[in-house]
Amino acid sequence: MNEPPAAPAVFELRGTVVAYGAHRALDGVDLVVRPGERVALLGPSGSGKSTLLSVLSGAAVPDDGAALLFGEDLAAVGHRRRRTLCAQVGALSQELDLVEQVRVLHNVNAGRLGRWPLRTALSALLTARADDEARRVLEQVGLPWAVHARTEQLSGGERQRVAVARLLVQGAAAVVADEPASSLDPTTARDVLALLPSSASTGTTVVSLHQPELARRTFTRALGLRRGRVVLDLPADELRDHHLDELYARA
Numbered sequence: 001m002n003e004p005p006a007a008p009a010v011f012e013l014r015g016t017v018v019a020y021g022a023h024r025a026l027d028g029v030d031l032v033v034r035p036g037e038r039v040a041l042l043g044p045s046g047s048g049k050s051t052l053l054s055v056l057s058g059a060a061v062p063d064d065g066a067a068l069l070f071g072e073d074l075a076a077v078g079h080r081r082r083r084t085l086c087a088q089v090g091a092l093s094q095e096l097d098l099v100e101q102v103r104v105l106h107n108v109n110a111g112r113l114g115r116w117p118l119r120t121a122l123s124a125l126l127t128a129r130a131d132d133e134a135r136r137v138l139e140q141v142g143l144p145w146a147v148h149a150r151t152e153q154l155s156g157g158e159r160q161r162v163a164v165a166r167l168l169v170q171g172a173a174a175v176v177a178d179e180p181a182s183s184l185d186p187t188t189a190r191d192v193l194a195l196l197p198s199s200a201s202t203g204t205t206v207v208s209l210h211q212p213e214l215a216r217r218t219f220t221r222a223l224g225l226r227r228g229r230v231v232l233d234l235p236a237d238e239l240r241d242h243h244l245d246e247l248y249a250r251a
C-alpha cells in the first residue's frame with residue numbers, strides 16, 4: 001500500500017537570516033512546524049522572537065535563506081500567490097493593532113472582513129454586527145459584557161483579549177502571536193492561550209511568551225532563541241529549569 005503523501009509543513013525556515021544593518025536579528029534559523037503543532041517561542045528580550053514571528057507570517061522578508069508557507073517558498077511565488085498564502089496566517093502583534101476610537105464589536109468584526117462578501121463587509125464598517133459569532137468569541141475570551149464598550153476604555157489585558165477575539169473569527173489556517181498573554185493574570189493567560197489553537201483550522205500556533213510555566217502547560221513544543229539562533233527545541237513537557245537557566249543566562 002502506498003502511504004498517503006505527508007501534508008506539507010505549515011511553516012518552514014531554511015537558514016533564515018534577517019539583518020538590521022550589521023546586526024543579525026535572525027542568524028541562520030532552520031525550523032519546520034507541522035500541522036497541529038503548538039509551539040511556544042521563548043528567549044531573552046531582543047533574542048529575535050518578534051522577528052521570527054514576522055518572517056513566519058510573511059510580514060518580514062529574509063535577507064538570506066528561505067521562508068516557506070504551506071510548502072511554498074515565499075520568494076519564489078508571484079505577488080498574488082504570496083498574498084493568498086500570507087492571508088492564511090492569522091497574526092497578532094505586540095501592538096495589537098486595534099482601532100481605539102471604536103466599539104469592541106467593530107474591532108472583533110475586523111477579523112471577518114476578509115471572509116465576508118464586500119457588501120456585508122462595508123455595512124459592518126458602518127453598523128457593528130452583534131451576531132452570535134461575535135458574541136460567542138467575546139464570551140470565550142471572558143468579555144461578554146464588552147460587546148458595545150468603547151475600545152479605548154478597556155484595560156491593557158482586556159484589549160489583548162479583544163485582539164484574540166478578532167483572531168478567533170478570522171478563520172486562519174495557522175496563527176502566530178507575539179506575547180498575547182503579557183498583560184493577563186495567570187488564570188486568564190492560561191485560558192486565552194488554550195483558545196488560540198481553535199483560531200487556526202490546522203490547529204497550528206506559534207506563540208512567543210515570557211512565562212515558561214505557560215509554555216509547559218499549554219504547548220506541545222518549546223523553541224528557545226538566543227541571539228537570533230535556535231538553541232533549544234524540545235517537547236514542552238520536557239522543559240526543565242536548567243534549560244531555562246541556560247536560555248536566559250546573562251551574556
Ligand SMILES: Nc1ncnc2c1ncn2[C@@H]1O[C@H](COP(=O)(O)OP(=O)(O)OP(=O)(O)O)[C@@H](O)[C@H]1O
Nearest residue numbers: 020023024025043044045046047048049050051052
Ligand atoms: N526595526 C528594527 N531596526 C533595528 N533593529 C531592530 C529592529 N527590530 C528589531 N531589531 C533588533 O533585532 C533584535 C531582535 O528583536 P526582536 O524584537 O525580534 O526581539 P524579541 O526577542 O522579540 O524581543 P522582546 O522579547 O523584547 O520583544 C533586537 O536586537 C532588536 O533591537
